[in-house]
Amino acid sequence: IEGGASHEFQLPADIGEDRLLLCPQGHFAANVETLHGEQTSCPECGEKLSETKGIEVGHTFYLGTKYSSVANAVFSSAENKPQLAEMGCYGLGVTRILAASIEVLSTEDSIRWPSLIAPYQLCFIPPKRGSREEEEGAALLERVYDELAQALPQLAGDAVLDDRSQLTIGKRLKDAQRLGYPYVVVAGKRVCEDPPVFEVWDQNAGEVLFLTKEGVIELLSKVQVP
Ligand SMILES: [Zn+2]
Numbered sequence: 001i002e003g004g005a006s007h008e009f010q011l012p013a014d015i016g017e018d019r020l021l022l023c024p025q026g027h028f029a030a031n032v033e034t035l036h037g038e039q040t041s042c043p044e045c046g047e048k049l050s051e052t053k054g055i056e057v058g059h060t061f062y063l064g065t066k067y068s069s070v071a072n073a074v075f076s077s078a079e080n081k082p083q084l085a086e087m088g089c090y091g092l093g094v095t096r097i098l099a100a101s102i103e104v105l106s107t108e109d110s111i112r113w114p115s116l117i118a119p120y121q122l123c124f125i126p127p128k129r130g131s132r133e134e135e136e137g138a139a140l141l142e143r144v145y146d147e148l149a150q151a152l153p154q155l156a157g158d159a160v161l162d163d164r165s166q167l168t169i170g171k172r173l174k175d176a177q178r179l180g181y182p183y184v185v186v187a188g189k190r191v192c193e194d195p196p197v198f199e200v201w202d203q204n205a206g207e208v209l210f211l212t213k214e215g216v217i218e219l220l221s222k223v224q225v226p
Helices: 066-071 094-105 134-151 169-179 213-220
Strands: 006-012 018-022 029-031 050-064 074-076 082-084 087-092 122-125 159-161 183-186 198-202 207-211
Touching: 006 018, 006 029, 006 094, 050 066, 050 094, 066 087, 122 134, 122 169, 134 159, 134 198, 134 213, 169 183, 169 198, 183 213, 198 213, 207 213
Parallel strands: 122 159, 122 183
Antiparallel strands: 006 050, 018 029, 018 050, 050 087, 074 082, 183 198, 198 207
C-alpha cells in the first residue's frame, strides 16, 4: 500500500522474524529494514541502539488524500466547504496478538494475559466436595463475591466460579493458570481460621498472597477492568 507515513507495532521476542533496533532508554525503535543501515545511535539521546527480534502485531498506514481524491470522497468542513477526506488504515493481527502475548508474557505452566484480553479477570475456587471446609468455605467465598459485586460491580461481572468441586483445589488451580485468569481466589484450608484467610494468586506477578476478605477486596480494587 502506498501513501504517507506508516507505523509498525512490534512485540520484542526471540522467536520474532523481524530485526529491530531499540534505544535502551526507550526513545526510539525501528525495524532494521526501514533504516537501510544508516542509523546506529538514538536520535534523541545518542546512545547506541541495540538489536533484538520482534513479532509484528499491527501496522497502521496514513493514506492522506491519495484515495479519497481519486474517489472524490468529500465532506463539508466546519466552514461548510467541501473538503477531501483524510484516510488511514489499521491492520491488527488478532490471532497473532494472542499468540504473541502468550509467547512474550507466559511462563512454562501459566498463561499471563494482559488484562485487556484476559478471558476473565478473576476466578473463584471453592473447596473440594467432602472436605472439612466445604460448606464454610463455599459460603465465605460467596460473601467475598457479594461484597465485590457491591464495591466493584464491573470486576464482579468479569469473574468466573470453578464449581467443579469434585476436583481438588490443586487441579482447578492448574487449569486456572493454564487459562490465564489474572487473579484466582481460593478458599483453601485457611478459610476455617478466625478471621478466615483466602489464598489469592496474582498470576501476572507470579505470587500468592494470603488475605482476609477485606484484604481481597482491597487488592482487587486496584485492578483496572477493561
Ligand atoms: Zn534514546
